[in-house]
Amino acid sequence: MLSVAPVGRFAELLRRHRAGSGLGQRELARRSGLSERAIRDLERGVRAPRTHSARLVAGALELAGDDLSAFLAAAVPGASVPDATPRPPISPPDRLVGRDTELRSLLDLVTGARHRLVTVTGPGGIGKSRLVAELAVALAGRTDLAVCALDLSTVREPELVGELVADALGCGPSRLAPVDRIAAQLGERRVVLILDRFEQLVAAASEIAALVRRCSGLTVVVTSQRALRVRGERLFGLDPLPAEAAVALFASRAAAARPGFALDAGTRPAVARICRRVGHLPLAVELAAARVRLLHPAELAERLDRQLAVLADGARDLPARHRSLRATIEASLDVVSADARILFRWLGGFAGGARLGDVEAVADALGRDPIWVLATLTELVDIALVRVAAQAATSRYLLADPMAELAGEHLRGDDDHVRVERAVAARMMRCVLHGPAVDDRDAANVRAAVSWATLHDPALVDDATAAALGRFYESTGRLREGQNLLSRLAVRGPKMAWVRAGHLASLRGDLTAAIALAGHALEKSDHLVRAAALNLLAQATVEGGDPTGGRTQLRAALVAARRAGDVTMIGRVFNNLSAVSIELGRPRDAERQQRAALAAKRRSGAAPMELGRSLFNLAEITLELGECATAAARAADAVPLLREGGYLRLAALAETTAALAEIRRGDAVAALAAVERAEALLAGESGDDRRMTAIVGLRVSVVRHATGDRSGAARALRAALPPALEHNTRDRDEAADALHAHARHLVDRDPATAATLLGAGDGLRRRTPTATIRAQRDEAAAAARDALGDTDFAARHRQGAILDLSGLLDLCADVAWRADGV
Known part of the structure; x- marks a missing residue:
């Protein structure tokens, strides 16, 4: 913890150190260059010390190390006194995991001296301090340079940084400013200075930059959650660990917490899930691993909705900010406005x-x-x-x-x-x-x-x-x-x-x-x-x-x-009246009603999505009427409107309408292009709208079969059938249409499987097919009957009509196998 230093604290320290040195107030005044009265007022606490005066007095008293840090900190009203002295590089107690590449890159930057002020940045818990600790150890054995590491985590006063750095580098007391004393001390010597936890001290960044400019052999490595924003700074950003490295880190720390822990088929999936949930953040991974003392990884993974409560059991010898994820974030908040x-x-x-x-x-x-x-x-x-x-x-x-x-x-x-x-x-x-x-x-x-x-x-x-x-x-x-x-x-x-x-x-x-x-x-x-x-x-x-x-x-x-006077709603009603006309086998009435719907929506200034929906419906109707060029054009007009409104699934369905129209026109290239656009629109889509995705998949399967991609067609059909058959809705008719289309494309190569597909489609169908679909179905049935004979065709047809979902899925695989001529 940090303790607050009031003005009286400086007076107490001054009296104690002067008495310990055997100096009187007059002699201390002479050595420091201050007046005797100033020394007397400072000891009585009636005068607040200035930083410059405190440095002069500290030099006269020959203070160093902890004494110097505490004395200078006490000179700042409200200042916090560091509770630890800078430590020389020592080997960390655990192995660095997952940062080998970053360590090599950082070593190369530092030893090559191409950049002499390097700031290692990243959020709290990303592993900045751990990485530079490993850097210090790696550099400590070199004979061509010296290494000095300074932990500034307990320092909050930027004006103290220069003095603390000077003391860490072994500069004696002097009336010179810290940068001047350090420059005189180092000369051209090769020194690497590591300053850890600088984010709360960025106001001192210009002093560090000046130090680098003055000392030609000095390289400074700073860890900070934010950049220093000075000239010559080279940012070295740390990202979360790669997935495999995070899992390896978890396993390493979990084995230390619970001897005998190992990654296996029973733990690896849960560990990977834990690492994903905590964003592969090293500190969070380590804190999670500590919990395996009590919990199986699968149990732990289920409890990460409240990460701050769960990830809070770090080792007692860690800094307080690393013992819990909450403390890490709170420490970051401490240094912002x-x-x-x-x-x-x-x-x-x-x-x-x-x-x-x-x-x-x-x-x-x-x-x-x-x-x-x-x-x-x-x-x-x-x-x-x-x-x-x-x-x-x-x-x-x-x-x-x-x-x-x-x-x-x-x-x-x-x-x-x-x-x-x-x-x-x-x-x-x-x-x-x-x-x-x-x-x-x-x-x-x-x-x-x-x-x-x-x-x-x-x-x-x-x-x-x-x-x-x-x-x-x-x-x-x-x-x-x-x-x-x-x-x-x-x-x-x-x-x-x-x-x-x-x-x-x-x-x-x-x-x-x-x-x-x-x-x-x-x-x-x-x-x-x-x-x-x-x-x-x-x-x-x-x-x-x-x-x-x-x-x-x-x-x-x-x-x-x-009665409501809502023209957009009138358009929506006409839209659904059009659907009724299609169900009743009246496509011309449906077209007229859909045109009325579109006109009403346009008059009302309806959103692009509303217009796109009506254009899509018109494309479907004209496809049923056999006007394929018009259907393709209307579908193409609908797609950008639907995309603009964010209706990507419906836009994908419109693309398949265009693809079916192009197939009927004999343009396989245009049909495949439309199918690929439909699949691209669905890529990455989330949610639970399985029905629309299923209908797109059914149509994609038909187009791929028609263009020769029979394996791709079977895969698409197999993926689309289960969601299409989840409910007793018109989706079953879409599935039946698709099965009949596959039968038509397959009948010349394999009339027996085509007959089974026809039976399966007839078994699924809920309503009378449209005239176009009925004509295509009857054409495929006649060809299969001619090839098989009435008896064999009827048997195959009955076999397909009673297939359950499992049988239908097997039939999809059979379609691909038969069609490829294996």
Whole structure:
């Protein structure tokens, strides 16, 4: 711990050291160059010492080592007295793991003298002190240079740095300034000076830079969480350990904590999971490894949601800041300004990081201006409490899990936490509704904002915001999460939340939940919510196999939408009327209704996503009508609009519509290009929207088969079938269409497998296929029957019709095996 030194402490030390030296006040005054009265006043404590005067008196008293450090520290009001003296390099008690490359690079920098001021940077716990300790040991055996290591962790006063360095380098007492004394002492000698924990002393950076300029043989290696920002500085940044190195470090420290511990099939996966959870941060890995005294790694991995509590059992001989992850972060906070600590606390209100505009909006609501935000955020980034991640044309400011945990604790302990939390929630709701656009990276913030509003201030979310939230959860594929959050919000908040929750349930294939949620919305609703609820109810009814009943509900929805005067809603109803016409085998009516939907949406100034959806539906209809060139063009027009709205899954589906159209036109190159674009749009997509991904996969499999990639087609089909068959929805018809398409492409090579595929498709189908699909199916069936004969065809067809999912998946592999002619 650090002790505070009052003015009286200096007077006491002065009296004690003067008495010990046998000097009177007059003689001490003569030797130091001060007046006798000045010495007398200093001893009585009636005069506060100046740093220069304290140095002169210390030189006259010939103080050194601990005595000198304590004496000079006591001269600064409120100063802290170092509790340890600089130590010569000694071998650390444990082996350095995972930093061999960094150590070699640092040794090369130091011994080559290409850079004579090297700052090792990185967040607390990254291993800066450990690395330079190993550097000191590696250099200690050399005869061409001297090594001096100085631990500054207990020093808080930049004005003491020069004196402490001079003392560590063996400079005697003098009236000269520290830089002059050190330069005289070292001359051109080759010396490596290691200054550990400099982040709280960066105000002394210019003195260190001057020292390097004055001493041609001196190389200074500094560890600091922030750069010194002086000329000639060479930054040496430390990153978290590579995954394998982190696992090796865990194993090494765990074996020391629990003899006999070893990585094996039972521990390695859990250890790797632990290392990932703690971000491969060396200190966190070591603290986690210490816990194997009590916990199996699998048990430990399950308890890392509260890292600050779990990672808190470091060795007693470590510095206090290294005995727990909490202490490490708190030590970093100790060296930043009060404003930076305030902003750190506010950032605890963002569950998923924040963009600059987000932080500025919250700060503005709390009475701070943007310049304050930028300056304060810079301080937090400089000391690595906050990291910056690139995000399109902006940046996202993130807290690592333990830092976010601590920031959240500090925020909840603040009297102003409700204002901060409300400001964050209001900002996220505004972004969802008006922009800037939010995407999957904002999911944690949106989730937290909806949860907070549900509990504390439902008025933050109106009908329009609830609808926007539904679009957000649809576009990010977080269907179950959105359904649950919006359902809870609807109990106390806007009725539109019931509708949006029901729409997400429908997308998941849970038609029972969709109908129930639509029913909740119909209770005591205005015209607009009633229209939206009836539209949802009709969608679920049609999807459940009752297009006639759905049409009746849609007509009622159209009446309510017109009464509400909402042209966008009128467009959505026409969109679903078009789907009913397709179900009833009336594609021309469907096209007319979809054109009306598109026109209504355009009149209302609907969002790009709404326009893109209608263009996609028109592409599907014209593909059914056999107008392949028009279908491909409409799909191509839909894709950028859907992408702009963040609906990447639907954009991928539109690309497969274009691909199917190109296949029918005979352009395999264009079809493959569209399929590859669809797969690229889905790459990295998260969430639980398995249905849309499955439909894309089914279509990709058909196009790949048609273009000769039969193995790729079988893989895509095998991956897409399970989610497509999870619910009794129209997805089964998509699967049936795909199986029939595969049969058509396979029948010339293997009519027996084609007949089985036809039977499997017929067994899955829920509704009458469209005319185009029916014609293609009948064509493949006729070819298979001609090749096999009626009896064999019927047997194969029956075999396919009774296949369960396991049998269907086996059939996919059989398709690839047969088709490749093996």
